[in-house]
Amino acid sequence: MERLNSAINSLNISENDPHYAAEINKLKEVEEQLLDRLHEFEERKRNSSAVYDGSEYVRDDDVVEINAGGRIIAARRGTLCQIKGTRLEALFSGRWEKKLQRDNSGRIFLDVNGDCFQAIVDFLNEMTISSEEHPSEPPTMIDVGYKQVLVQYLELFGLRIPPQMPDSNIITQYSQVKLLHKWLNEEDGSSSSICGGGTSDVELSLIYHSSKENLSNENFHSRCANQGNTLIIIETTEGHIVGGYTNENWSSPDDPMSIGCWCKANKSFLFAIGFDMSSPCKMDLINADCKHAIYNCSQYGAAFGGGCAQCDLKVTGSRVYLNTGHIYECGKSEKLMDGHSYNINEMEVFRVSYVSGVPHTHQQHHQLRRYSKRKHVKRFSKETNRTINEKWATLRELEAELCSLEESFEDEELFITAFASGEGKELITLNVSGTIMVTKRSTLQVADDSVLARQFDDTKWTEQGCTNLRVKEWSPDEVSDWVANTAHIPDDVAALFIEHEVSGSELVALNEFGLKEIGVKRAGTICLLLDEISTLKKTASEDVVTLIEHSPYCFGKILDYLRLKRLHDENFIDGPPLPTVCDNQKNRFEKVVRYYFPGDNSKLILG
Numbered sequence: 045m046e047r048l049n050s051a052i053n054s055l056n057i058s059e060n061d062p063h064y065a066a067e068i069n070k071l072k073e074v075e076e077q078l079l080d081r082l083h084e085f086e087e088r089k090r091n092s093s094a095v096y097d098g099s100e101y102v103r104d105d106d107v108v109e110i111n112a113g114g115r116i117i118a119a120r121r122g123t124l125c126q127i128k129g130t131r132l133e134a135l136f137s138g139r140w141e142k143k144l145q146r147d148n149s150g151r152i153f154l155d156v157n158g159d160c161f162q163a164i165v166d167f168l169n170e171m172t173i174s175s176e177e178h179p180s181e182p183p184t185m186i187d188v189g190y191k192q193v194l195v196q197y198l199e200l201f202g203l204r205i206p207p208q209m210p211d212s213n214i215i216t217q218y219s220q221v222k223l224l225h226k227w228l229n230e231e232d233g234s235s236s237s238i239c240g241g242g243t244s245d246v247e248l249s250l251i252y253h254s255s256k257e258n259l260s261n262e263n264f265h266s267r268c269a270n271q272g273n274t275l276i277i278i279e280t281t282e283g284h285i286v287g288g289y290t291n292e293n294w295s296s297p298d299d300p301m302s303i304g305c306w307c308k309a310n311k312s313f314l315f316a317i318g319f320d321m322s323s324p325c326k327m328d329l330i331n332a333d334c335k336h337a338i339y340n341c342s343q344y345g346a347a348f349g350g351g352c353a354q355c356d357l358k359v360t361g362s363r364v365y366l367n368t369g370h371i372y373e374c375g376k377s378e379k380l381m382d383g384h385s386y387n388i389n390e391m392e393v394f395r396v397s398y399v400s401g402v403p404h405t406h407q408q409h410h411q412l413r414r415y416s417k418r419k420h421v422k423r424f425s426k427e428t429n430r431t432i433n434e435k436w437a438t439l440r441e442l443e444a445e446l447c448s449l450e451e452s453f454e455d456e457e458l459f460i461t462a463f464a465s466g467e468g469k470e471l472i473t474l475n476v477s478g479t480i481m482v483t484k485r486s487t488l489q490v491a492d493d494s495v496l497a498r499q500f501d502d503t504k505w506t507e508q509g510c511t512n513l514r515v516k517e518w519s520p521d522e523v524s525d526w527v528a529n530t531a532h533i534p535d536d537v538a539a540l541f542i543e544h545e546v547s548g549s550e551l552v553a554l555n556e557f558g559l560k561e562i563g564v565k566r567a568g569t570i571c572l573l574l575d576e577i578s579t580l581k582k583t584a585s586e587d588v589v590t591l592i593e594h595s596p597y598c599f600g601k602i603l604d605y606l607r608l609k610r611l612h613d614e615n616f617i618d619g620p621p622l623p624t625v626c627d628n629q630k631n632r633f634e635k636v637v638r639y640y641f642p643g644d645n646s647k648l649i650l651g
Contacts, residue, residue, distance in 0.1 A: 098141025117159025269296035284318035518548025
């Protein structure tokens with residue numbers, strides 16, 4: 045806002061030009077439109093807060109109990125809210141406390157795989173005792189069959205994992221890990237994803253490790269050919285680190301058409317750490333359209349640049365030769381130029397995958413930014429042009445910031461409404477051969493023609509827990525009826541509850557003092573009522589359970605898929621992968637799927 049005010053003050057000048065007045069009026073009009081839009085947004089947030097916000101009552105040290113699909117998980121609110129700006133932080137921030145769906149015990153309910161959510165909480169717990177140089181390990185599952193489910197939940201909650209360099213013996217300092225990920229993200233056009241503690245859209249998989257395999261040109265090509273994008277990291281015997289990235293395949297020795305030829309790779313780059321430089325350096329292609337970015341030749345291992353003697357970097361056997369400045373930018377040290385060669389102590393090659401970014405909005409409602417492409421003003425004096433253009437730049441920044449705020453709030457509101465809100469009576473508790481699972485009725489109805497959907501549709505399904513589970517929703521008449529039907533309670537006592545309009549939520553909160561206040565006098569009656577209220581509260585918190593006589597493993601896989609399918613249908617995640625089932629359970633899993641999804645319906649889950 046300081047820049048905006050400065051620009052406004054600078055425009056309090058006069059010029060005898062009708063175009064000047066028109067330009068100033070247009071600036072004022074646009075400014076008023078944006079400020080009105082900002083005020084409308086702030087009013088919308090205030091109205092939402094008045095209904096749902098409970099943040100004034102929450103603290104970072106609060107212990108939050110979560111029913112994650114039937115698994116009870118507890119964590120400090122501050123632990124759950126560490127990663128700011130994520131859906132997970134919004135969920136537990138307190139901003140939507142009064143809107144969150146809860147089970148019969150008052151715990152926040154999330155319709156997710158409990159083991160996967162526990163893995164996320166384990167990661168957050170470790171974050172509280174980790175440092176930047178030694179970050180927490182990314183969430184993992186002991187059973188790799190749940191890895192893809194976990195990945196979908198990370199996307200759902202807006203979580204990106206801190207940069208990793210798995211299994212590397214060369215890149216061991218976290219500052220180096222972050223830097224390499226930053227460079228790789230830049231090539232993917234997403235460099236903004238890493239800052240500070242940082243996250244990354246890059247996944248690295250080690251495919252060649254010279255200490256475990258013989259270091260040779262032949263082994264490099266056989267292990268690294270046709271692997272897509274690759275990152276090569278070389279450590280010299282002097283401790284220097286050098287390498288390169290390419291977004292094109294290395295060729296196989298069996299492909300005579302590609303061996304001994306150059307290849308265009310417009311996002312390739314070289315890098316170096318050490319070599320008497322004060323800081324690491326990245327060397328981009330001098331010309332991104334150059335057709336000599338990498339060189340495939342059986343006489344060499346990895347080779348970047350012009351080929352033969354003019355390679356900027358090439359590996360031959362156990363030596364690396366550096367001659368930067370030809371196809372790639374010149375390195376910041378003489379040791380990177382003029383054909384210097386070094387013995388290789390270790391060489392690693394990683395396959396590089398770019399994962400899809402987490403959407404910032406539920407359906408990504410892109411708003412047209414009306415002023416982003418407005419041409420610079422040139423018709424007035426130099427100083428006036430500068431001031432007017434600065435004012436337009438400030439308004440563009442304000443519009444961009446406002447769009448970001450609106451989209452973020454819209455996404456947060458839609459996420460809470462569609463994923464984390466609802467009535468407790470819509471929760472279904474399942475006893476799957478002794479294993480308790482809890483889900484939403486809408487999840488079981490994802491596939492319209494399935495046995496599950498029919499079992500829990502409106503015509504056959506009765507509300508779990510009947511009246512008792514809705515005690516807090518009772519009207520004064522229902523409370524009075526309950527008192528009147530309670531054994532050994534005098535009729536005139538029931539009338540006292542009607543007279544004072546005691547609701548269900550007030551009933552379960554009554555203590556001895558409260559009963560005396562509404563007029564109950566006899567000690568014995570008070571004791572009877574307190575005992576019955578205690579029993580009622582216990583009954584109200586117990587779930588009525590539906591028995592499922594199938595394998596918990598197989599039914600759990602089906603339930604995981606239905607949860608992800610519902611999230612996909614609501615545009616929160618990409619299409620869910622088919623369940624990964626261990627070999628010794630495949631036949632049973634297929635049989636259970638076909639029972640619940642007969643005929644062609646089974647293709648939904650079996651493919």
